[in-house]
Amino acid sequence: MNDVTARFVDERQRRRLVRRFGDHVVDWLAGLPSVVEKLAAQWRLTVEGPAPHGRTSVVLYVRRADDTEGVLKLSPDGGLAVAEAGLLRMWGGSRRVPDVWALDAGHGAILMERVEGDTxxxxxxxxxxxxxxxxxxxxxxxxxxxxxxxxxxxxxxxxxxxxxxxxxxxxxxxxxxxxxxxxxxxxxxxxxxxxxxxxxxxxxxxxxxxxxxxxxxxxxxxxxxxxxxxxxxxxxxxxxxxxxxxxxxxxxxxxxxxxxxxxxxxxxxxxxxxxxxxxxxxxxxxxxxxxxxxxxxxxxxxxxxx
Structure with a gap:
């Protein structure tokens, strides 16, 4: 894992992702910094640093151009990202899920509202x-x-x-x-x-x-x-x-x-x-x-x- 990738993903998260998706995730992680750079430019984001990760994604805290705080979530499996974004949008009217602001299925990326608080x-x-x-x-x-x-x-x-x-x-x-x-x-x-x-x-x-x-x-x-x-x-x-x-x-x-x-x-x-x-x-x-x-x-x- 190169130094740039390590800004976003620690060793524990790397092991989680490899266990979940297989060894090919190593290549995905190597390309992650360039993907984040591209999405930050596309969606006009400032990347603030890593957020708590799940088993299937890398999550980063970001800030939009209008200064609203968000989360950028990236998964090696684009299908998982599409399914998650669809369900969150379906439940959006309940106000019990974060708002989804953008989806890039090709990169398995979701941009969504940041909800402050502990689990x-x-x-x-x-x-x-x-x-x-x-x-x-x-x-x-x-x-x-x-x-x-x-x-x-x-x-x-x-x-x-x-x-x-x-x-x-x-x-x-x-x-x-x-x-x-x-x-x-x-x-x-x-x-x-x-x-x-x-x-x-x-x-x-x-x-x-x-x-x-x-x-x-x-x-x-x-x-x-x-x-x-x-x-x-x-x-x-x-x-x-x-x-x-x-x-x-x-x-x-x-x-x-x-x-x-x-x-x-x-x-x-x-x-x-x-x-x-x-x-x-x-x-x-x-x-x-x-x-x-x-x-x-x-x-x-x-x-x-x-």
Whole structure:
């Protein structure tokens, strides 16, 4: 990685991108400075420096000619950028997502509004489930045209991707000795059954965890980084059912509040949580977070027979 690229991407992010997309990302990163220079000229931007990155992109803080603060997001996969921009624009009327100002599909680049604030994950405080349920319901309630729906991949594809990813993470990390493979297989089968249903089918965020929600202060909660798909609306609430929960009573309470706020079936939401519990257990095990009430709860949830 050359010195110019290193201004935008640290070694940790480089490893993330290579793991996600493969070794060809190294060439993409080498050409990134010239792409950023071209887009800055095209959109009249001043590049201020790197912003927190996701698993699929490089994100830079920028300022437009009129002095408004923005974010330039670049992905090695132009299709991901197009899908994300489309979903953010579709949800724009909700005011629960950043405004998209420009898209360059050829360079996998999105220019969007900068929303100030920390993510919910960084804050570390579990918001009221009524607030989260209302946020998700507002996104799912946006009117979507048939053409827009046709552009969204089915949630079955997202489920397959996630279980492939976490099965690989399990086999390559400490979780291999802690989370039985049988629990991953059971969770995958559960999730596939749920994903193949035709109940409450809506445009989904697909990755709505606390690290992808910003507390924007007066702006309210703002959602980032959608992995656009179409399917059962209950799946978007799974992370909120389980995040920092330490016992089944708390899980069931959250399911009750969320399912009512979102107008989805509570039993189905709990089944989605059981399905993804082994993936979350793998994540904790690989970070050395075992032996806690949160970890034990995840294992107990995914051990319950279907």
């Amino acid at each position: 919910v994950a960084a804050g570390g405080v579990v918001p009221p489930m009524e607030t989260i349920g209302g946020l998700i319901a507002r996104l799912h309630g946006v009117e979507v045209s048939p053409a827009q729906r046709a552009e969204l991949r089915p949630v079955t594809a997202r489920v397959q991707f996630l279980f492939d990813r976490w099965s690989r993470e399990r086999s390559e990390g400490p979780a291999a000795e802690i989370v039985p493979a049988a629990l991953m297989h059971r969770g995958s089968a559960r999730a596939r059954d749920l994903a193949n249903g035709e109940v409450d089918v809506v445009p989904l965020h697909g990755d709505l965890h606390p690290g992808n929600v910003i507390d924007g202060g007066p702006r309210g909660l703002v959602v980032l980084d959608p992995q656009a798909c179409l399917g059962d609306g209950a799946v978007d609430a799974v992370d909120w059912v389980l995040w920092k929960a330490t016992d089944l009573t708390e899980v069931e309470r959250r399911v009750g509040v969320l399912s009512q706020a979102m107008a989805v079936d509570g039993d189905r939401l709990l089944e989605w949580a059981r399905a993804f519990a082994p993936c979350m257990a793998v994540a904790r095990a690989n970070r050395g977070q075992v032996g806690s009430p949160e970890f034990d709860l995840l294992l107990n949830l995914c051990r319950v027979p279907a």
